[in-house]
Amino acid sequence: MGEPVKPLRVGVIGAGKISGQYSRTLRRLPHLPVTSVADLDPARAQQLAAQHPGARTETAAHLLAADDVDLVLNLTVPAVHGGIALAALAAGKHVYGEKPLALTVAEGRAVLDAAGAAGLRVGCAPDTVLGTGIQTARALVDDGRIGVPVAATAFMTTPGHERWHPDPEFLYRPGGGPLLDMGPYYLTSLVHLLGPVASVTGVSSRPTASRVIGSGPRAGTAFDVEVDTHVAGLLVHASGAVSTLVMSFDVWAARLPRIEVYGSGGSLAVPDPNRFDGEVAIFTAEDQEWQPVPPSAGYPEGGRGIGMDDLARSLGTGQEHRASGALALHVLDVMETLLTAAREGRSLPVGTPGAAPAALDGLLTDW
Structure with missing residues (x-):
């Protein structure tokens, strides 16, 4: 750059x-x-x-x-x-x-x-959105390759992190759960792709009251679950697009996409937002078949911490950095409002305006 x-x-x-x-x-x-x-x-x-x-x-x-x-x-x-x-x-x-x-x-x-x-x-964090997966997908949306975005789906399902994490209790306390732990990857990606969220509707559940650590020196230790572990929501973006979100620590197996974006002229398959790379695929009304798209933007071979590199670069130019506190606050607001909507059984507006950060222009090769 x-x-x-x-x-x-x-x-x-x-x-x-x-x-x-x-x-x-x-x-x-x-x-x-x-x-x-x-x-x-x-x-x-x-x-x-x-x-x-x-x-x-x-x-x-x-x-x-x-x-x-x-x-x-x-x-x-x-x-x-x-x-x-x-x-x-x-x-x-x-x-x-x-x-x-x-x-x-x-x-x-x-x-x-x-x-x-x-x-x-x-x-x-997350700065995974600055990798080639999300940035390539965003370039396709921004270029109008699938027409006007009208909807998206985002699914993260797992039986729970206690299977592999040696100290998983914090993931099941306030500040954790599937939405607060994994939701930022998906919601930050959706904001990049479709813009900020204006309102939410949600439901949530807590099927089990305790979990058991599955690995490490404390394997077999039981601990209490203090947050809901299955959360589903409908997000209405300021653009009018509607996203369907499911975040769960209660699903053993599923055949669901990570993220897909649906537009007036086609569809986009987006890779795992917890990674920096992965294949992007596009289906257009003209071609009528899924086609892979080579990386065109983002940090090649990115890793956790590239958001600090972007911050340092932005200090040199006076521009806003992309993995910003303002974006993180909007995502936190979406999650907090979604959990409140689930408890109260109604739709609620998101209070922070939010904004999609600037896209990365092409592949960043000088890092």
């Missing part, structure tokens, strides 16, 4: 399972050096710091006060996402965090207000 890239020294708070994926990406980005790592488990912090020459381990408080940390990478559990972000902003640091942005829309607004007052940036 040719934009200037602003170097940002990164302090990582949270060295759990997802940190390894971020670490691999950051090792490819010399303008985003990791200088400090903090975790409640010192051994985990040391293991992550050892992957980055010169990085040290310290407490979160010392990391936030460090002069050589410009951006805090917040990989903590959802319950403290908002609190860590606010502390980092108060310390004068930019923030990039795992999803969701915060536990509530009110807390998310507080994070963005604090960033605005301080002149700092807030970025938030």
Whole structure:
């Protein structure tokens, strides 16, 4: 893309399972050096710091006060996402965090207000939408290849993450569940493809009161389920398009698409939004058959953390970064409103206006 890239020294708070994926990406980005790592488990912090020459381990408080940390990478559990972000902003640091942005829309607004007052940036996962899968699909929609989008479907079904995650309890507490955990990948993609969501209708259920850890040293341990684990919704986009959404930790097997977009002149099959690549396929009224589409836009071979690269590039140009706090707040609002609509049995408007971020223009080969 040719934009200037602003170097940002990164302090990582949270060295759990997802940190390894971020670490691999950051090792490819010399303008985003990791200088400090903090975790409640010192051994985990040391293991992550050892992957980055010169990085040290310290407490979160010392990391936030460090002069050589410009951006805090917040990989903590959802319950403290908002609190860590606010502390980092108060310390004068930019923030990039795992999803969701915060536990509530009110807390998310507080994070963005604090960033605005301080002149700092807030970025938030998922940045999978910047990979070649979603960006290639978006280019086709933006170019009118399927006509005017009228509807979409988005399905994420699994029997539950406790089968493979050694410490899955947080996924079944407030801030977790299939919607808060996996919904951001799908909803962020739908906003990229169809624009912001204006209103929602939802239903949800919690078929089981407890789950059992299936792997790791705590295998066989039972724990309580505190959130609904099957959520379905109808989303009306500001454009008028209607999306059908199902997020479930209660389905053993299904033959459903990840995301499909239906237009007045054809249909689009979109790959798994939890990945950065995958095949895009298009069916048009003219061709009357599905055809694969080669990657045409996005970060080739992207990985978790490319949203920080985009943020650094955007600081150099003064433009809004794509994996932004504003987008994450809109997605959080959609999810919170959907769960409220499910509890109350009615349709509700989404309060945040939202906006589709700028598309990536072509394949980004200089990263």
